[in-house]
Amino acid sequence: MYTINTPEGTRDRLFAECRERRQVQRELTALFQRRGYAEVSTPEVEFYDLFLQSGNPMPQESMLKIIDRSGKIMVMRPDCTTPIARVAATKLKTLPLPQRLFYDQTVFRSGQEHKGGSSEIAQCGVELIGAAGWRADLEMVALAVDALGACGVQDYHVELGHVGFFRDLASRVDMPAAVIEQMRLLIEGKNFAALNDLLEPYAGQGACKALRRLSRLFGGAEVLDEAEELAGGSAVLVYLRQLYNALCKAGYGDHIRFDLGMVHQIDYYTGVVFRGYVEGAGDAVLSGGRYDNLVEAFGRAAPATGFAVDVDAVAGCLPEATAARLETLIHYGTDDLGRALAAVDAAAPGTVELSPQGEVEETMALAKEKGAKAVLVLENGTERRVEL
Template identity: 85%
Template sequence: MAYTINTPEGTRDRLFAECRERRQVQSALTGLFQRRGYAEVSTPEVEFYDLFLQSGNPLPQERMLKIIDRSGKIMVMRPDCTTPIARVAATKLKALPLPQRLYYDQTVFRSGQEHKGGSSEIAQCGVELIGSAGRKADLEMVALAVDALRSCGLERFHIELGHAGFFRDLAGRVDMPPQVIERMRSLIEGKNFAALNDLLEPYAGQGACRALRRLSRLFGGAEVLDEAEALAGGSAVLVYLRQLYGELCQAGYGDYLRFDLGLVHQIDYYTGVVFRGYVEGAGDAVLSGGRYDKLVEAFGRSAPATGFAVDVDAVADCLPAREPARLEGLIHFGPGALALALAAVDSRAPGTWELSPCDTLEETLALAREKGAREILVLEDGTERRVEV
């Protein structure tokens, strides 16, 4: 009986075109980040579990892949890039002036629900703007998010804007236990309308309850802000979002922007503007980020911050399929002709020519027919000639 070796659940092999498309996305993103003044940092794939406890444990522990080191300490495969970079900014970069513009090209590891088909290893390219608060930093980050998806070659996409403070403001107006607030956050995040209505039923008489019922439905164009104001009354958060939207529209980004005031994020270190990017053809967000002004402080340095991450494979899956390079020919070379043969391969388009490993021309001809090549370049005895297959 044949023995099949599978990859662990949530992982997969990537072959040929998938690798090429992934590199294409990574190259486009990192090139853009460098042009905008961001410098690359890299953090370990394994971190102490305590690091994420210290940061407020933004991810549920069941989503983290854990291992035990020789001393018995619990470690996790990096489930998030922002928290380790916040640690670096607060320690190893503490002597450098703010703001600091950092980018990364790394993999995060998360344990999905069993048999749900999600990925446990997620290639991310992202940026962190450390030490910059306020409107200009938020404008830079949202504009960079749009440009990031454009740089990859995507056309039919949009960025949805929200604000973590809007949910907190509404939740603060309701006399509700913290655990119920977290349950409500999860239902709003998942747009689970029926369960949200049931949860809020005991609080129906309180002022903000109507707005909380509608929160997961407040998504769309700028008219969403009007409805939110009617539901919640005056809100500094909504005024701020209008200001950002106006400036971004003036800069030519308006066609890519929408609103989702139900963006409450299960990663609860966000403190201000939050946003996600969606592409036609992708089942979930391909970009996610926002402002997190308290995270770096958890590691000993007071520094407001904002950033986002792009799911590289999700973006690559949305790109138009490209035909792979077709093998045009083989190079058959004799003794002493290796340098000439390598120069001949390097001078041609990648993937269109290969060196022949065969000792005789007859063997090279047979190999060329098998691989579908059309001709052979023969380099031997100081001469060069072509043989059609």
């Protein structure tokens, strides 16, 4: 017998998974709106050239491509930030900055074959466009923490880094650009052994010790102390400490940590970067940072920062909730539909249903099959309840 499966990287979601996904989306979008962010929506299909023009670091093999009728290459939206940057630079160019935008969309990515990753990822996120400096970064990190808290997960934190710290250290070592990129990948992947081997020829240079330790510089605020000792002082570290102190005074300290080895997509991000983690998820469920050059690629110079939340990853970490159980099936006469619908609407969701059966006995049998506790019979203006 032939079985029709879903394409690789996609899956069906049933019942509880759908409820949990909607809960996360509902809580996130409500929070974003309370903070003054307005919703935008972009097409699921974009021109491939859009991402080439933006300098987006996403490898082309991770994009799902389509050829349109004119022969142009299109892609299923692999990222929400780049299309929103296009919108901010074109459709919204006459509006004053800063602009606070949020989205609730799906992105599509072609994962490695047989690696088990998802090709369609539900994301809720925000973009703060046209705001630079410390207050904008502070607002964004605080919103990231609040976003995870609003979802209802039990244990969560946000890790902060800054791409400027790696750039500063790398500039102090006489190393070819290709080797610097290789080093960045090793630090990002926390590949300690390979990093040590790569840095061995540069051991006599001043910043080598700090670069060797960079992938291990994660944890609490003590990480900043160690980094300052290794780097011999850094304006970036002063900035991160200022950010941390302000977050602590606002009550966010318990949810803030650091990872100075967070050097992902170094040409895309320009400042503070951060990731969010929740108990029960094997990887980050939130990712973001400052990207001051992206909007300018579409003709409007504007600094920007933002983040995206992986909705399904967060939903999978929610405490297990008891599903609604069918309590009552309603059997109704042809003139009693209005009363029957009113009874369904007045009950807790999922606890009362209409019966499609024409005879009371058939409704009784269906109620027993579905595990209902009672049948409510509404006929000819009368009402009676039969317990099962």
